[in-house]
Amino acid sequence: MTKLAGVFPVLPTPFTPDDAVDAAAFRRLIDFAVESGADGVVYPGMASEVETLSAAERGRMVAALGAHLAGRLPFIVGASHADPAESAARAREGMAAGAVAAMIMAPPQAGQDVERQVAFFAAVAAAAPGLVIMLQNAPAPNGAALSPEAVAAVAAGVPAIRYVKEETLPCGQHVTRILAAARGGPDGGLDGVMGGAGARFVLDELARGANGTMPALELADAHAALWRAWSAADRAEARRIYTATLPLLLLQMTFRVRATKEVLRRRGLLENTAARAAGPKLDEGDLAELGALIATAAPCLTLHPPA
Structure with a gap:
C-alpha cells in the first residue's frame, strides 16, 4: 500500500429535516472532497457525529462511501469502540467497503497503561487480519491522552499500527516526540503521524515532520x-492560506459540526444543517460572525464560492 499522506478531511454526516441520514447529500460531500484535491477521506469520526449513529446507519454510510468513491481516493474508516471485538468488526466492515486503514482511538478505559493499550490494539488486529491501524490519540475524556512516548511504545508493540x-x-x-521515540522502535518507526485538532496547528505540525x-x-x-504549497516548499503561500482560514477554524472549535455544516450550506454543498451532536448552537450573532470569517477565508476557497 502506498503510504498515506496529505489532507484527509473527516466527512460529516448530513441529515434530512426529519432526522434521517441523507445518503444523497453525503454523496455530494464525497464529490466535493474529490474535486477539492484532498488526498483521501475519513469516515466516520467525531466530526461525523459518530456517537449519534446507529450501527445500521453507520454500516450503510460506510458502504455508500466505498461504492461512491469507487477508488477515486483512499479512505480510512473510523472503527473506535471500547470493546476490541466491536472495533475489529467495524474495521472489517470498512475493509469490505474498500478502506485502506482503520482509525481507532486509544481507549480511555485502558488509561495510560501501555501494556493494556497494547493488549487492546493487538486484539483488534488479531480479529481483523491484514488491518492497517491508525492510532488516534485524543484528549480526555474521549481519548486516553497518551504521552508521545507511550504512543510510540504502543505502536512498537502492535505491528499493525502504522500511523498515528x-x-x-x-x-x-507531540509530533516531534512521537517521531523521535518511534525511530528507536524495532521496525525503525511509523509510516506517518498526522495532525488533527481541526488543522488549527497544521503548519507547526508539518514543520515538525507530520x-x-x-x-x-x-x-x-x-x-x-496549503498542503500542495508546503510540499512545493512555498512556505509563504502555505502561511497565507493558514492565516486566512485560521479565524474560521477557531470559531469551528466551539460550534464544531454545526459550524462545519453552516459553512457547507453557504458554499451550496449542503441544504440542511441539522445536527444530532450535543453542543452549543449558533445564534444570530454567531452566524453574522461566521459570515465575516468566511469572507476572510474566501480568497482561498477556489471551489463553490460562499454566498
Whole structure:
C-alpha cells in the first residue's frame, strides 16, 4: 500500500429535516472532497457525529462511501469502540467497503497503561487480519491522552499500527516526540503521524515532520492548496492560506459540526444543517460572525464560492 499522506478531511454526516441520514447529500460531500484535491477521506469520526449513529446507519454510510468513491481516493474508516471485538468488526466492515486503514482511538478505559493499550490494539488486529491501524490519540475524556512516548511504545508493540493521528496539546511538540521515540522502535518507526485538532496547528505540525492533516470538510480545497504549497516548499503561500482560514477554524472549535455544516450550506454543498451532536448552537450573532470569517477565508476557497 502506498503510504498515506496529505489532507484527509473527516466527512460529516448530513441529515434530512426529519432526522434521517441523507445518503444523497453525503454523496455530494464525497464529490466535493474529490474535486477539492484532498488526498483521501475519513469516515466516520467525531466530526461525523459518530456517537449519534446507529450501527445500521453507520454500516450503510460506510458502504455508500466505498461504492461512491469507487477508488477515486483512499479512505480510512473510523472503527473506535471500547470493546476490541466491536472495533475489529467495524474495521472489517470498512475493509469490505474498500478502506485502506482503520482509525481507532486509544481507549480511555485502558488509561495510560501501555501494556493494556497494547493488549487492546493487538486484539483488534488479531480479529481483523491484514488491518492497517491508525492510532488516534485524543484528549480526555474521549481519548486516553497518551504521552508521545507511550504512543510510540504502543505502536512498537502492535505491528499493525502504522500511523498515528495526534490531537493532544501541544500537538506540534507531540509530533516531534512521537517521531523521535518511534525511530528507536524495532521496525525503525511509523509510516506517518498526522495532525488533527481541526488543522488549527497544521503548519507547526508539518514543520515538525507530520505527513498530513485530518481536518473537517468545509475548507477542504483551501487545506489541499496549503498542503500542495508546503510540499512545493512555498512556505509563504502555505502561511497565507493558514492565516486566512485560521479565524474560521477557531470559531469551528466551539460550534464544531454545526459550524462545519453552516459553512457547507453557504458554499451550496449542503441544504440542511441539522445536527444530532450535543453542543452549543449558533445564534444570530454567531452566524453574522461566521459570515465575516468566511469572507476572510474566501480568497482561498477556489471551489463553490460562499454566498
